[in-house]
Amino acid sequence: SQQGEEDPQALSIQEGENATMNCSYKTSINNLQWYRQNSGRGLVHLILIRSNEREKHSGRLRVTLDTSKKSSSLLITASRAADTASYFCATDRFGSARQLTFGSGTQLTVLP
């Protein structure tokens, strides 16, 4: 079953703009991860945020986590055409055997 659900399903922006994607989940988690998938490729890990963290930064990426609302957001600042990809949140559920449950993803298109 897909625990994480991303919103929006698709997002199209101009280069230089910021892109925000949201993820909601249902059960308690150990951590939440974001992955990127370029067309025809495997997934690449972007960032991990632990359940006791509220915000994390990595380069142009900013992730927030609100465990009370069971939601997370991924912000990509100053987007580039190379950021065009699908973005997935993945939850590492409490009690799971280190399995990740992926959402359905947000397709981001950055127009030059």
Add this chain to the structure above:
Amino acid sequence: EAGVAQSPRYKIIEKRQSVAFWCNPISGHATLYWYQQILGQGPKLLIQFQNNGVVDDSQLPKDRFSAERLKGVDSTLKIQPAKLEDSAVYLCASSLGPPNPLGAKNIQYFGAGTRLSVL
């Protein structure tokens, strides 16, 4: 560091035929995963190995799918016989392990996948 290797990259078969996929994880990674990704969806876990033992295969359709990781390194996933609905990308991933609730050892590294088309 070499990444996760998968082969073949593409496979086209007819329904009721058999197919096998191969995965070589990153050296030293104890945990190996096989995912099925249907177009437009996120990856769905099929089976998880810790070394050469199965941790979870609850979502593996065992009547037609099988997987093994005999020496705790590379792995094969087989479908026999294939159905039309098996058309998907099959992704292999590995992580360092052993599991750590708050640590980075559960970051997964993915191969490029095998795109299967069942006609």
